[in-house]
Amino acid sequence: MSPTVSATQHEADEILLGFARALRASGVAVTQDRSQGFLGAVAEVGVGDRQATYWAGRATLCGSPDDLARYDQVFAAWFDARDGLPGVRPRATPRPATAHLLPDTETGSSGAGDEDEDVVRAAASAAEVLRHRDVATLDTAEKRRLAGMFARLTLRPPSRRTARHRRWHRGQVDASRTLRNSLRHLGEPGEIAWRRRGTRPRRVVLLVDVSGSMSLYADALLRLAHRLTQSARTTGATVETFTVGTRLTHVTRALRSPDADRAIVAAGEVVPDWSGGTRLGENLRVFMDRWGQRGLARGAVVVVFSDGWERGDAELLGEQMARLRRIAHRVIWVNPHRGKQGYQPLQGGVVAALPHCDDFLAGHSLATFADLTEVIARA
16 A cells, blocks of 8 residues: 555544544444444445445444434534535635545546546544544644643543432332321322432542653643543542552642643642653552552542553552452553554553453543543443
8 A cells, every 4th residue: 555545544534533523522422432333334335435434334323313313414514515415515725634535546537437426525623633643743832732622521420329319200119208298198198209329429540650651641641630630520529640650649639720731730740750660560559558448449430541561560560450450340441552553462561450451442642532531431
């Protein structure tokens, strides 16, 4: 495959992923697995067939009949109109982010027979393209733009059942309240009262690797932690953040500042091992002994951000991950290299930790961070 075709295919994947993100923003529950399935289906039917692309997305991205109407609207709004096809009117001048999903690299100029072929053309905004860029490859200006886009992330905290019950319109019969209602009417049968168990937000614990191998992602991950902390405060949830490197540091207090830049600076001032080595096993043991076993991780959703390059004992890391898994509600491992082509989880730390993780996610772009918030919300 020539470099031109490869680059065009890469742009086509970004546009298709952008469409999946736009569909999620409209209210359709598009998960990361569905997005990957969409890309695989389009690769099978061919990106040059607009009708096949439509049906591939409808089959892989929609989960219920209620999603079909929204899917049609977003599909028509996302892809440009060509030859009478519904959608956005083509612009007079092409934009840099405009990509043709069927390149003319092999056919040269189009002939008379091309008039009968359906060509899918799409335009992705610069902001949408930036959402899917690897944060490690961004320059200073792009990082500033991305920092402002973190405000769009929101956390719907996971919930758990409580022992107490509350009034509800269905569920279990509230015998005591039903009896009191009957006594108020001198023993005559009255309205049946119902109840159900209440819910409360489940705690979320973030362990962020700030070692040298993760230095290119540390700023973005701390901004993510700051955004999740601020979003959780509005819903009454609790988010606790720790940094791990050569030692464990509790940075939740520093991230409580409403200003993201000040929070990152405050966190940097209390973290003594920035861009140092990685001792995940030892740090996790300290976390479990001092905080986790006492209740901070008990029943919580624990998210570990790390590439798995362990300088210490990998067996110790596996033991502590197993210990964490026994008391946590869900353990999620986020690796920035997970979403890159050709990646294999061969690092010693990853191999030791994966058997004790419920989810293994990518974490290299703003889009993958949004996917992570959805996984946390459903935990």
